[in-house]
Amino acid sequence: MRTRVLCLAALLAAGPAAALEPDVLFAKVSGSVWAIRTFDAQSRPLSAGSAVVIAPGRLVTNCHVLAKASSFVVRQENVAYGATLEYPDPQRDLCQVKVANFTAPPVALAPAGSARVGQRVYAIGNPRGLENTLNDGILSGLRGEEGERLLQTTAAIAPGSSGGGLFDSEGRLLGITTFAAKDGGSLNFAVPAEWLAELPARAKTALEARTSGADGNGRGAPAAGRPGAPRLGEVFEYVLIDGLTGTRTPVLYRVDRIDGENVSFNQGGRVEKADGRVVSIGAPIGGAFETASPPGGWGRPDLSAGMRWSADYVGPGSDRLRYQLDAAVLGTTELRVEGAPLAAWRIAYTGWMYVGVGSTAPAPHPFSATVFYSAELGRVVKFDAEYRRGAAGINREAVELVRIQR
Template sequence: MISGGEAELDCSMYIGEILMNDQAERQTGVALRGLVLTLVIHLLGGCGKSPDEIAAQDKARSERAIAAAQAELDADQKKFRQMASGELRVPSPNVMASPEPSPSDAPNLQPIDAKGVAAPAGASAAPAAAPWSAENVFSEVAPSIARVHVMDSSGRVVVIGSGVVIDKGIVITNCHVATRGTKLAIKINDSVMPATIQLADEALDLCRLNVAGLSARAVAIDSVTSLRTGQRVYAIGAPAGLELTISEGIVSALRKVDNGTVIQTTAPISPGSSGGGLFDMSGRLVGITTFQHRYGQNLNFALPADWIGQMHARRPSEAVSRAPFSADAGQDSSPATLIVGQWLCRDWISGQAGQYSFEPDGSLSIVMSGGRVANLKYRVSGKALQLSDAKQGGAATIEELNARKMVLHGRNQSIACER
């Protein structure tokens, strides 16, 4: 019996009626009726299964799939711990050390023709080829998508993110992923390899990772100027550590900021997606998936791929093993002491700049470039910066803090400050 509201369907009765009428009358109308009833029975889940039973089966299948993915993730994390402790050795390829990045190392953003070949300098782009399906985009770029594991000194994985191969031996990811620990490793195409930060630009929240011996091909890169609102895009990364996950959406808006244009998209992303790729309908990298609005629906954002080339104009940060809090010789290196004073800060997401004045008594005055003033209270506990006013509170993570520089990441904010 299949329950549905107040009515109940007896599967055996309907199947018998279908067969009897089909044999006796053999009329088209009856045959169609039989087909429809059979489809209804299948859609309801089969004879003798209630909707609750069907839901329970679906839940069990989902739980088994998640458990299998978690088991694979646990096995990978064991490899990372062994690699960090020296138990697991990765063969050292016979390659030369990577040179310091130079402007000539910037990824090529030349127009790409319908076959994916870069046009000669100064040439205009050829007419766009027919859009690829999600299946074709995934098949093209999946071998170039990495899962990034950030570990502490003991080899314990503390953060999982995503990355994209943009050059030989080079993976791009977010700095708010790569700088959260002391050691880095990536998993790509079933291979686990150690990585180091080659270039970090916290102001843009982009880090270039050097992965010796990485043979995965680089993706094609295109400018955000090629995008139009409403255009279909695909996000590929490792949300919740589930590597090589693709989601589909559209460009819902192109948000202008001081340094360029941030992409707002409905392509779903989750924690772990940070550093992954946002691709257009030709499989070209147009953005780096970075953050989402927690209190909205389908409010996801990607940094423009154009910023990858702009990183070269900035001073490389220290290696990933640097201490998050550091002071000059003879100074107190506690964050509560280092933060006191005046800072010139800029939020690269909103493009807003302001002067932040942290006082020793825990008061904070913010004067924005437009003249707006905010008076808050603050408290520092480890890497956590708690902020509050008379009505509500908030929090940010102190990613880096020294006598001259501070980097903060909060909900929908990434703030770089200097004295």
């Protein structure tokens, strides 16, 4: 009895595990976070991302990192290994890969359900090719429904961070970093590590659904309404181009839920009808393409040459931005997406953007945009905007659809 009392007292005195200093945490887990490079059929580089070792010879990354790849390698410094896909779960954007003769140690996983808003977290990955970069922050939110929640964090991520690790203060894996909201401040997101346990079963289900065309619950099937409607798990990959600096930023819209006529992208960050009309934009990531979006979006399913309309609205990006725009359908043109021709309506928007600062009355600034809308896809495939906001001069932005990852 006395022995049991002493053991209990020792456990109580020990308390919870102490948080690691950032340098100690980095030394503990950085050897398990690798860069990933993908290549096309001609061995030309395609994309770069990150991957985390979760079991002997097994790493996990985001599926969008591997999209269109004919081959890929994982590497750290001067060491590289060929890898192969083992378990894909495109709906959750998680893919497990396997590597032969790979000895890097797996990370420890945080207990399921242990994520708490406000806790200190650390992101380790390869932003813009800078291997094993450490960024710290807090867990700033849990977004989505129970069982499908994304982790929102202020720990900075950038292109190349996709597939990296989000760790708690004890060096345990909380999530896999996935995407950042464009111009959204410190709005960065990761999928929870507890999903990793479900990867094998979900990959099997996804493969069976792909083979049969659907799984009986709408998974793998398109949203109702038109032949080209989005399918569950599809990713529409755009690029946002800053017209002044030439900076190109990937913008990904992943279909993660189809509920009748509503199609949800990025865990509800964008919701559309099956015919492409925009229902809501909760987390704008596409620059002015989203922050200035009219109700219903920039295009509509009933377009015809010479059609005109006007819109007076407050944009979804800020209640301090009001728009008064006139639209005119100029006709059709042919664009190319992934090398394939695509017919698109050309729509010109011109008018004013009213910007409010502090308590001052909103001041008008000219705003114009040229929109190319595909009726086949039910979405904008190219968007060019020019506007003036404050004393910063003229802003120019372009958003283009570059591929559809299926």
